[in-house]
Amino acid sequence: MLRRRTLLTSAPAIAIGMGLIGRNALAAPAALTSETVLLPRKGNAARIVICGGGWGGLTAARYLREELPDADVIVLERNPIFWSCPMSNKWLIDVVDTGFLAHDMIAPAQKYGYTTVQCEITAIERDRKIVRTSQGNVDYDFLILAGGIRNAYDAWFGEDLEAAEYTRTHFPSAYIPSAESLALKNKVRNFTGGTIVMTLPPPPHRCPPSPYERACVMAWHYKTNNIPAKIIILDPKPQVAPIGAGYRAAFEELYPDIITHVPNAKVKEVDPYNKRIMTEAGDFDFDEAVLMPPHQASDMVFHAGLIGTDAEGKPTGWADMDPLFFHARQDDSVYVIGDSMGAVSPHFGHYPKSAHVANYIGKIVAGYIGQRVRGEEVAMRLPDNLCYMMVNGDPQEAISVEFTYEMGADNQVHQTQIDIDVRTPDLMKEDFVWIDGMFNDFLR
Amino acid sequence: MSTTPPRIWISNETPAQGEVVRIRAQIVHPMETGFRIDAAGQPMPENLLQGFQAHLDDDLLMEWQPETAISQNPYIEFTFAARRSGALRMVWTDQSGDIATVTREITVGG
Amino acid sequence: MTSFAEMRRRQLLLTGAALGAGLAAVAVPFPARAQISTIAEPQPDDAESDRLAAQFLDGQQPVNEGLVLELPALGDNPAAVPLRVHVTEAMTGDSFCEEIIVLASRNPLPLACRFRFTPMTGSADVAVRVRLIQSMKLRALARMSDGRVLQAKGEITVAAGGCGM
Numbered sequence: 177m178l179r180r181r182t183l184l185t186s187a188p189a190i191a192i193g194m195g196l197i198g199r200n201a202l203a204a205p206a207a208l209t210s211e212t213v214l215l216p217r218k219g220n221a222a223r224i225v226i227c228g229g230g231w232g233g234l235t236a237a238r239y240l241r242e243e244l245p246d247a248d249v250i251v252l253e254r255n256p257i258f259w260s261c262p263m264s265n266k267w268l269i270d271v272v273d274t275g276f277l278a279h280d281m282i283a284p285a286q287k288y289g290y291t292t293v294q295c296e297i298t299a300i301e302r303d304r305k306i307v308r309t310s311q312g313n314v315d316y317d318f319l320i321l322a323g324g325i326r327n328a329y330d331a332w333f334g335e336d337l338e339a340a341e342y343t344r345t346h347f348p349s350a351y352i353p354s355a356e357s358l359a360l361k362n363k364v365r366n367f368t369g370g371t372i373v374m375t376l377p378p379p380p381h382r383c384p385p386s387p388y389e390r391a392c393v394m395a396w397h398y399k400t401n402n403i404p405a406k407i408i409i410l411d412p413k414p415q416v417a418p419i420g421a422g423y424r425a426a427f428e429e430l431y432p433d434i435i436t437h438v439p440n441a442k443v444k445e446v447d448p449y450n451k452r453i454m455t456e457a458g459d460f461d462f463d464e465a466v467l468m469p470p471h472q473a474s475d476m477v478f479h480a481g482l483i484g485t486d487a488e489g490k491p492t493g494w495a496d497m498d499p500l501f502f503h504a505r506q507d508d509s510v511y512v513i514g515d516s517m518g519a520v521s522p523h524f525g526h527y528p529k530s531a532h533v534a535n536y537i538g539k540i541v542a543g544y545i546g547q548r549v550r551g552e553e554v555a556m557r558l559p560d561n562l563c564y565m566m567v568n569g570d571p572q573e574a575i576s577v578e579f580t581y582e583m584g585a586d587n588q589v590h591q592t593q594i595d596i597d598v599r600t601p602d603l604m605k606e607d608f609v610w611i612d613g614m615f616n617d618f619l620r
Numbered sequence: 621m622s623t624t625p626p627r628i629w630i631s632n633e634t635p636a637q638g639e640v641v642r643i644r645a646q647i648v649h650p651m652e653t654g655f656r657i658d659a660a661g662q663p664m665p666e667n668l669l670q671g672f673q674a675h676l677d678d679d680l681l682m683e684w685q686p687e688t689a690i691s692q693n694p695y696i697e698f699t700f701a702a703r704r705s706g707a708l709r710m711v712w713t714d715q716s717g718d719i720a721t722v723t724r725e726i727t728v729g730g
Numbered sequence: 731m732t733s734f735a736e737m738r739r740r741q742l743l744l745t746g747a748a749l750g751a752g753l754a755a756v757a758v759p760f761p762a763r764a765q766i767s768t769i770a771e772p773q774p775d776d777a778e779s780d781r782l783a784a785q786f787l788d789g790q791q792p793v794n795e796g797l798v799l800e801l802p803a804l805g806d807n808p809a810a811v812p813l814r815v816h817v818t819e820a821m822t823g824d825s826f827c828e829e830i831i832v833l834a835s836r837n838p839l840p841l842a843c844r845f846r847f848t849p850m851t852g853s854a855d856v857a858v859r860v861r862l863i864q865s866m867k868l869r870a871l872a873r874m875s876d877g878r879v880l881q882a883k884g885e886i887t888v889a890a891g892g893c894g895m
């Protein structure tokens with residue numbers, strides 16, 4: 177499986193039109209024919225298929241059912257449970273338990289009246305309006321791609337799949353809901369001392385402030401347990417951002433002997449076997465590592481042939497969709513929501529790749545599709561964003577960042593970012609209020 | 621105005637005699653410059669934080685006058701040398717008057 | 731409301747299925763949306779900032795030491811660029827910092843903010859966040875109780891984008 181996925185997306189230059197390769201490479205289980213239909217149509221109702229049951233996908237599912245009470249809404253998701261990445265750094269040090277992050281996906285489906293199918297999405301045939309999955313084919317009227325991100329190990333290792341696999345299993349990044357989360361937690365807990373290197377992906381990437389949060393909670397764990405650990409953050413950016421001042425204060429005041437932040441440390445080469453990493457800010461040897469490769473849109477956007485290209489015609493690695501209405505530029509029966517989305521503004525590029533934004537865009541797109549199906553004019557809406565990041569374990573303190581969006585006179589979206597750099601216990605409490613509201617919104 | 625209380629962080633509420641205490645404080649405020657025009661073409665009225673004062677009991681420790689350049693949700697960090705115990709009182713003021721006050725006890729040599 | 735079965739039938743007849751159902755709605759021009767503009771204009775040169783500095787100096791020669799202005803390497807968020815100003819010498823009852831101003835030379839209004847201190851403060855060390863309309867020079871001036879004016883200068887490149895002014 178890994179091999180196929182890697183092959184599918186390892187060479188960005190041939191990314192466009194990959195649906196074809198996907199179909200050829202599809203090794204369907206014997207019982208399935210290539211035309212097995214997974215679910216029958218429900219009468220005349222509009223069918224909206226959502227690929228990916230994460231933050232964006234499950235939110236869209238709930239709100240589509242409210243927008244269009246007759247609609248046949250189907251969520252396709254590979255994982256058996258919903259696993260929240262938000263709060264998962266705090267879970268590394270047991271601020272929350274596993275039950276806090278893991279959620280039943282069947283209960284909300286029953287409550288709101290949509291269907292969830294646990295399966296792997298293997299190809300998307302837009303010309304036939306069909307999604308191919310490990311369980312059979314599903315046809316759609318509208319398609320929502322909500323697959324989150326993929327780890328672009330190929331940017332580090334090219335065709336060397338073995339090195340990618342070794343890195344993924346030995347130095348998991350735990351940035352995608354998967355087996356890596358527990359593997360990372362065990363690594364953090366079993367570490368007895370030495371140097372830990374953490375690479376940050378270059379922007380844009382999933383949840384920019386959370387790698388620093390992870391460094392803080394790990395440092396707090398080592399500090400309180402007297403484990404002689406050094407954490408080296410290799411940051412491709414020239415400075416800590418967002419909430420740079422709040423993080424810098426935490427690094428210097430709370431973890432001066434543990435955390436070192438290295439700016440401009442763009443990764444040149446990774447040697448996972450010899451535990452060595454070469455960057456533009458020098459070479460680093462490590463005992464343990466959290467290696468986050470560059471991020472790209474989830475594989476399904478490549479499968480659908482909807483990856484954008486830049487001014488020089490090179491693939492951007494992110495979806496090419498309308499910046500205000502979020503349908504693919506090439507195909508307006510397909511929407512892209514959440515972290516897979518490409519740039520939305522020449523002023524700031526991408527919306528922050530956050531759960532808050534994925535949830536917000538999920539709602540907005542449910543509204544857009546509702547308006548279209550009802551034959552109404554589509555009324556544009558803009559999201560906002562809000563993230564809380566824990567920096568101290570005792571007392572528990574957090575910092576935060578807020579983003580607001582406005583249409584400018586230039587017909588482009590403008591962003592205002594406000595960092596809340598003052599670490600306080602109330603921000604920690606607000607974080608719990610935020611996530612409780614989110615879980616109530618689409619999981620309970 | 622937002623009902624969110626100001627965020628306050630104090631390096632040490634029980635400092636030694638003469639210790640330099642660092643305060644970080646941030647308040648929710650739109651800091652509307654008066655330069656902006658809304659969607660209907662109307663100017664958005666200026667609404668700026670005009671002052672911040674920190675007192676130890678009745679002694680003024682420092683005063684800050686933000687102008688249009690100060691970011692939304694203004695942040696201020698300052699220090700003072702703790703020479704005696706007292707009530708550290710911080711007051712934020714805008715066009716509509718005093719909008720927030722926070723008091724914290726500072727106990728020197730505790 | 732069009733039946734979706736009907737739409738599907740029609741779509742199948744179309745060769746380019748990508749141009750399928752219900753698409754007319756999306757082609758509708760953007761509906762009324764919140765559009766906020768600004769009349770804020772950067773200063774064309776440093777003249778206004780220099781005038782404010784001269785006013786603060788009141789005929790004094792500035793001393794280019796004893797005051798530090800810290801700015802980030804890059805203002806990646808022009809709506810909130812962190813800056814710190816501090817006087818490095820020790821404060822005593824006779825010699826303390828009375829007032830600091832920060833000038834952002836090209837902002838529409840270059841006076842970014844003003845601070846006042848007292849003998850009770852015992853230090854002069856402040857940090858704030860400023861919005862900067864473009865890349866520019868910044869300068870801080872500190873008046874000491876003995877009449878000296880300390881000066882520190884800096885320059886910053888800010889990323890393009892909204893500064894919220």
Ligand SMILES: Cc1cc2nc3c(=O)[nH]c(=O)nc-3n(C[C@H](O)[C@H](O)[C@H](O)COP(=O)(O)OP(=O)(O)OC[C@H]3O[C@@H](n4cnc5c(N)ncnc54)[C@H](O)[C@@H]3O)c2cc1C
Nearest residue numbers: 228230231232254261297323324514515529530531532534
């Ligand atoms: C450590 C960490 C901390 C974070 N903290 C915060 C925070 O505090 N606040 C915040 O707002 N955001 C936070 N985030 C970011 C947040 O998790 C993401 O931005 C959010 O999950 C994006 O939503 P999404 O719907 O795009 O993707 P996801 O939530 O990842 O959902 C995508 C889903 O698609 C499924 N999928 C993908 N491909 C296939 C396929 N081929 N077949 C079947 N299923 C597939 C995946 O299994 C997944 O369930 C954090 C992230 C991390 C890693």
